[in-house]
Amino acid sequence: MTAMLDFLNYGFVRNALLGSLLVGTVCSLIGVFVVLRGLAFAGAGIAHAAFGGVALGFLLGVEPLLTAVVFCLVTAGLIQVTGTRTSLRQDTAIGIFFAFTMALGVLVIGFMRRYDARIYGYLFGNILGVTSGNLLIMAGLTGIVLLFIGLFYKEFKFLAFDEEMAQASGLPTGVLGGLQLGLVALVVVVSIKAVGVILVEALLVIPAATAYQLTNRYGMMFFLSWLVAIGACCIGLILSYLLGVPSGATIVLVAAVGFGLAAIFSPKRKRCKICGRKLS
Amino acid sequence: MTPAVEFTGVTVVFQETVALQDVSFSLAKGEFLGVIGPNGSGKTTLLKTVLGLIQPIRGEVSVLGATGGRIGKVRTLIGYVPQRKPIDVNFPVNVRDAVLMGTYGRIGLLKFPGRKEQAKAQAVLAAVGLEKMAFHTAGHLSGGQQQRLFLARALVGDPELLLLDEPTAGVDVATRGQIVELIRRVHRERQLTTIYVTHDVNEVLPCVDRVMFLNRTVEAFGSCDEVLNPAVLGQLYGTPVAVVEREGRKFLLVDDRHA
Numbered sequence: 001m002t003a004m005l006d007f008l009n010y011g012f013v014r015n016a017l018l019g020s021l022l023v024g025t026v027c028s029l030i031g032v033f034v035v036l037r038g039l040a041f042a043g044a045g046i047a048h049a050a051f052g053g054v055a056l057g058f059l060l061g062v063e064p065l066l067t068a069v070v071f072c073l074v075t076a077g078l079i080q081v082t083g084t085r086t087s088l089r090q091d092t093a094i095g096i097f098f099a100f101t102m103a104l105g106v107l108v109i110g111f112m113r114r115y116d117a118r119i120y121g122y123l124f125g126n127i128l129g130v131t132s133g134n135l136l137i138m139a140g141l142t143g144i145v146l147l148f149i150g151l152f153y154k155e156f157k158f159l160a161f162d163e164e165m166a167q168a169s170g171l172p173t174g175v176l177g178g179l180q181l182g183l184v185a186l187v188v189v190v191s192i193k194a195v196g197v198i199l200v201e202a203l204l205v206i207p208a209a210t211a212y213q214l215t216n217r218y219g220m221m222f223f224l225s226w227l228v229a230i231g232a233c234c235i236g237l238i239l240s241y242l243l244g245v246p247s248g249a250t251i252v253l254v255a256a257v258g259f260g261l262a263a264i265f266s267p268k269r270k271r272c273k274i275c276g277r278k279l280s
Numbered sequence: 281m282t283p284a285v286e287f288t289g290v291t292v293v294f295q296e297t298v299a300l301q302d303v304s305f306s307l308a309k310g311e312f313l314g315v316i317g318p319n320g321s322g323k324t325t326l327l328k329t330v331l332g333l334i335q336p337i338r339g340e341v342s343v344l345g346a347t348g349g350r351i352g353k354v355r356t357l358i359g360y361v362p363q364r365k366p367i368d369v370n371f372p373v374n375v376r377d378a379v380l381m382g383t384y385g386r387i388g389l390l391k392f393p394g395r396k397e398q399a400k401a402q403a404v405l406a407a408v409g410l411e412k413m414a415f416h417t418a419g420h421l422s423g424g425q426q427q428r429l430f431l432a433r434a435l436v437g438d439p440e441l442l443l444l445d446e447p448t449a450g451v452d453v454a455t456r457g458q459i460v461e462l463i464r465r466v467h468r469e470r471q472l473t474t475i476y477v478t479h480d481v482n483e484v485l486p487c488v489d490r491v492m493f494l495n496r497t498v499e500a501f502g503s504c505d506e507v508l509n510p511a512v513l514g515q516l517y518g519t520p521v522a523v524v525e526r527e528g529r530k531f532l533l534v535d536d537r538h539a
Contacts, residue, residue: 036371151390158381161373164362165433168331170355170385216417218372268370 007241012128016194019130020233020251022138023191023203026145028229030187031208032221033180036160042079042181043204045094047188049075051197052105054122059108064122065137065189072185075101080178125196125248127237134193141190145183156180157218195248203229206255213259213266228258282345284309284441284473285330290339292322292329299325301497302339307490309440310471314488316481321495323477324363327443330475331355344440356385359434359442364449367426369419375429376401376414382433397436404432408462424455431459435466442467442474448483460484481508482531508532 007013034043053071057064075097083090109119121129130138149156155176158166167173184204191200211224236251243250285307292300299322307313315323328334330343332351340347346354359382367378376398383397393401405411408428413421421429427447434442444463448456464487467474476484481491491507493500493516500507500516507513513521513532522533 154381154384154392155389157373157377158384161367161371161378161381162365165360165381166384167333168355168358168360168362169382169437170352212370212372216370216372217374218377221372 012130013241015130015132015135016127016237016247017234018135019127019138019194020237021230022135022142023127023194024207024229024233025226026142026187026190027200027203028207028211028225029149029222030145030180030183031204031206031229032211032225033156033160034184034204035208035212037163037180039181039184040201040205041091041094042076043184043188044201045079045098046072046076046181046185047192047197047200047204048098049101049185050188050192050200051123052101052108054192054197055105055108055119058116058119059112063137064119065134065193068122068192069141069186069189071101072188073182076181076185077178080174080181084174084177121196122192123197124246125192125194125199127194127247127251128241130193138190138193141186145186145190148179148183152176152179195251199248199252202252202255203232206252206259207232210255210259210262213262213268216268228255228262232258283307283342284311284344285475286340286342287329288340288342290329290336290341292325292334292336294325294334298496300329300336303494303498304339305492305498305501307473307475309473311489312467312474312476312484312487314481314484314491315475315477315494316479316491317494317499323494324445326494327360327445327475327477330441330443331358331360356437357440359437359439361427361430361434361442361444361447363445364423364427364447364451366423367419367421370417371419373418374415375410375418375421376405378418378429379405379432379436382436386437400436400438401432404436407435407466408432409458424451424459427451427455427459428462431462440473442472444474444476446477446479448478448480456483460487463487485530485532504530 034040049071050068053068054064057067060067078097079090079093082088082093155171158171159173159176163173187204188200191203195203207229208225210228211221214224215221232255233251236254237247239254240247240250283306287303287305290300290303291298315326317323325334329336329341332355341351343351344354344357379401380393380397383393387393387397402411402414405414408431410425410428410432413425418429431447447463448459451459460483463476466472467487478484485504485508488504490502491504492498493507500512510521510523517534519534524531524533
């Protein structure tokens with residue numbers, strides 16, 4: 001056991017653990033809205049937009065996470081505006097921006113004079129490479145996301161439950177929907193260093209989807225989602241260290257196994273006490 | 281006295297078709313209006329225009345004293361029961377919380393429902409007969425119970441105007457009667473201005489003060505006797521309509537040659 005915990009003596013491992021706790025927290029909490037509102041594809045679109053931002057950051061020589069924030073927020077705004085102000089369906093808009101920002105990223109890489117392998121680190125993530133500077137940015141963004149979730153907790157619940165009625169009740173649903181996508185964008189940026197552009201989508205969806213299998217209570221769904229994400233991050237990180245395999249992928253696979261178990265043993269598979277029908 | 285709702289020459293285009301054409305009517309505070317008309321006649325669009333969710337391209341709408349873009353500001357004074365849409369069976373929200381959502385617009389952003397709102401939610405749940413289901417998952421309710429939940433949500437914010445879009449669609453006859461009786465009682469007790477959209481005029485005959493026959497434009501508007509008579513309805517539906525009376529209540533029978 002002591003030998004197993006020896007790895008905590010390394011600074012980069014402690015950074016990785018702290019980073020994974022931050023990533024697990026933000027992804028799992030905003031993920032509740034992603035799952036309840038059916039925004040999984042929006043999350044994927046915004047995550048891929050981050051790649052364009054990262055590539056641009058490397059080209060301009062600025063912190064890639066900062067350019068990724070700008071790219072993700074602009075993409076989130078465009079998805080929201082296109083979905084609400086035009087006759088285009090939101091998933092079509094996401095599909096367009098998804099491809100556009102990825103293509104932009106590839107083009108920007110083409111402009112670089114020399115090959116920089118670090119860009120590809122952002123595609124698949126490398127939590128063991130998280131620096132103290134990265135941790136500061138991640139902590140700041142995590143704080144912002146948590147603050148907004150707390151402030152608009154009840155409005156986000158209504159939005160997820162019945163958007164039409166939320167609007168009819170006088171809530172600014174367009175602004176709230178845009179804010180939610182903006183928060184997803186921030187969460188993506190917090191997470192890409194750890195799990196990468198491709199795998200962040202999984203952390204946005206899997207813990208919340210697992211919690212959805214286990215409870216019918218809104219507040220409890222946040223807690224369970226957080227628990228699953230933190231568990232997956234810690235177990236995944238330890239396994240990746242012990243087995244010498246990529247950390248981001250291991251975290252996501254552990255979360256996926258958790259989802260599988262929750263789906264099999266979900267109490268929702270029982271019959272409803274009121275109507276008697278099977279619930280899923 | 282300022283009318284609760286007033287349309288003056290209102291034309292609305294929705295999804296690239298004219299949904300309402302030159303609609304004019306006025307509804308005084310405390311009145312109960314029944315809106316009937318065929319499918320696609322603009323009944324739901326009428327309600328959404330009252331809510332300010334759809335803006336007219338011509339004409340003026342006045343709702344509770346607000347006009348134009350300011351209608352959005354009085355939305356918190358309006359209770360709305362939309363067309364039936366089943367609740368996701370596993371959505372993690374209980375009946376009481378779903379009803380409390382009806383207070384969110386009124387209490388405003390960044391505030392949470394307090395004891396006052398929770399007491400109101402409990403009271404309206406009792407009024408619609410769902411008090412024992414308060415902590416059940418909302419999606420587990422039957423169709424009729426879900427409609428009662430939506431009605432409770434519309435009433436919990438103490439609205440001045442109640443808009444009902446086919447609130448009994450898809451529920452059995454017995455439950456339909458209970459829901460209509462509930463709406464009638466609420467209207468009477470609170471003197472609540474009510475607009476009730478329905479396909480089945482018999483359902484609201486005992487409650488309404490005035491009836492509108494809508495078919496993109498107002499084909500007929502007036503008291504029950506003025507609109508709901510065989511001559512007027514026969515012309516509007518294009519098929520014979522009979523009025524029968526039983527135990528002091530009127531029923532309309534529309535001739536259906538396909539039956």
